Amino acid sequence: MVHDDRSLSVPGGAGLVGFREGFYQAWTGWADAAFELTEAVLCTPGPVTSVPALSLEPVFRRSHGSLYKALARGRVDAGAVRDLLAAHRPGGWPLVFAMDATTWPRCDAETSPGRGFYYSASTHSAGQPIVAGWSYQHLVQLSWAKDSWTAPVDVVRLDPTADATTVTAAQVTGLVARLGATEQVPVVAFDAGYDAPGLTHALAGVRAGIVVRIRDDRVFYADPEPAPAGRAGRPRRHGARRALREVASWPTPDHSITATDDRYGTVRVDAWHDLHPKLGRRGPWKDSDVVPIVRGTIMRVDVEHLPKPTSRTKKVLWLWVTGPHGTDLDVCWRAYLRRFDIEHTFRFYKNTLGWTAPSLRTPEQADRWTWIITAAYTQLRLARTLVEDCRRPWERPRPRPKLSPARVRRGFRQLQPHLPPMARAPKSRTPGPGRPPGTRTGPRTRHPAIKKAA
Numbered sequence: 001m002v003h004d005d006r007s008l009s010v011p012g013g014a015g016l017v018g019f020r021e022g023f024y025q026a027w028t029g030w031a032d033a034a035f036e037l038t039e040a041v042l043c044t045p046g047p048v049t050s051v052p053a054l055s056l057e058p059v060f061r062r063s064h065g066s067l068y069k070a071l072a073r074g075r076v077d078a079g080a081v082r083d084l085l086a087a088h089r090p091g092g093w094p095l096v097f098a099m100d101a102t103t104w105p106r107c108d109a110e111t112s113p114g115r116g117f118y119y120s121a122s123t124h125s126a127g128q129p130i131v132a133g134w135s136y137q138h139l140v141q142l143s144w145a146k147d148s149w150t151a152p153v154d155v156v157r158l159d160p161t162a163d164a165t166t167v168t169a170a171q172v173t174g175l176v177a178r179l180g181a182t183e184q185v186p187v188v189a190f191d192a193g194y195d196a197p198g199l200t201h202a203l204a205g206v207r208a209g210i211v212v213r214i215r216d217d218r219v220f221y222a223d224p225e226p227a228p229a230g231r232a233g234r235p236r237r238h239g240a241r242r243a244l245r246e247v248a249s250w251p252t253p254d255h256s257i258t259a260t261d262d263r264y265g266t267v268r269v270d271a272w273h274d275l276h277p278k279l280g281r282r283g284p285w286k287d288s289d290v291v292p293i294v295r296g297t298i299m300r301v302d303v304e305h306l307p308k309p310t311s312r313t314k315k316v317l318w319l320w321v322t323g324p325h326g327t328d329l330d331v332c333w334r335a336y337l338r339r340f341d342i343e344h345t346f347r348f349y350k351n352t353l354g355w356t357a358p359s360l361r362t363p364e365q366a367d368r369w370t371w372i373i374t375a376a377y378t379q380l381r382l383a384r385t386l387v388e389d390c391r392r393p394w395e396r397p398r399p400r401p402k403l404s405p406a407r408v409r410r411g412f413r414q415l416q417p418h419l420p421p422m423a424r425a426p427k428s429r430t431p432g433p434g435r436p437p438g439t440r441t442g443p444r445t446r447h448p449a450i451k452k453a454a
Helices: 005-009 014-026 031-043 052-056 064-073 078-087 164-179 196-202 244-249 329-338 341-351 363-382 405-418
Strands: 027-029 096-105 116-119 130-141 151-158 187-190 209-213 219-221 241-243 255-261 265-275 296-303 317-322
Touching: 014 027, 014 031, 014 078, 014 363, 027 031, 031 052, 031 064, 031 363, 031 405, 052 064, 064 363, 078 151, 078 164, 078 363, 096 116, 096 164, 096 329, 096 341, 130 164, 130 341, 130 363, 151 164, 151 363, 164 187, 164 196, 187 329, 196 209, 196 296, 196 317, 209 329, 241 244, 255 329, 265 329, 296 329, 317 329, 341 363, 363 405
Parallel strands: 096 187, 187 209
Antiparallel strands: 096 130, 116 130, 130 151, 209 317, 219 241, 255 265, 265 296, 296 317
């Protein structure tokens, strides 16, 4: 690793420099090419649409062959990168996180293993809203500020044959371990599609609260009344029925909040504690003799209006909330409303940083490229107060802390020369001998996409 005096010309950039050093050290193979590839992603003008074109950037001093070798042969310590992301998370942000999965489409990549079928709202296959590819589950930290910034802390590729609830619970458990002892209870928000009772059961004993959106056609039950003395038979497991669409017949809420939000107006929140659904012998309990009773808090969130009232019909929001003692219910519903910031991060990953641009063959190569994109986005967040506002003529000027990710990336090209270099200079640019004459590799093995049963 090479250092010079240029790091002294970046006041307030110790966090950015420290993150760059840690990310370089996390690569145990082809670190120089991988780090310069990250630099090229940050410094190329415009969106990344062609990965080979990144080798033409001045910050990438190697040939285009080294670019692909870094992804094919490089080795990165994923645990070290996760620790690095947690260590450089914004200290002033609340311990509020969002988790969601997004798909890297690889529909025609028949030689790529590990693909599965996943839901896609924009791409259809055989008339169905599904797409074949790799699915990555991201965990990001949120803020209360009115911007699109998030702080990624973890990302995992979901194997099509793995249990999604088990993988999700492992990610949350790892996050809590990396955070250590904190005064505030971490809260993780999930959108509909996650198994709320399954996550609650898997995270029992973990100091973290979860907020999961649930459908309005769900039915829950209260605890039954104690059986009279002397009654024979098995005790009842379920008490009074509570259908979400019949909330008018519910008892008085156990907890009520009325708040005012700049985007949603007056917000009314009602909460009922110790409700549970009827669970069947399937999923995590398919081999259980007795299905457990998983209790949680049901929250009903009713807002005065949506940020864009003309675009959608206002609906009542139902949330499943669980957590240890000290979980703030007021933070829980606000956390879910901020959960949509992760969608802005996904769009920036794909449309600007080119996360799904390369046609990589193996999922291991996709994992390395995903860590590069995550590290690039984190560097942009750490450089928010260091770059100049390179705004377009039609854009309004903004102070440095309020710059968007795209505008920070425009100014990173001018900041990069003032940062200490990490990668070593290339040894040689002489082309290799190539493949020996007469050799044949043969056709590659075909891997059909895995279809997981419901």
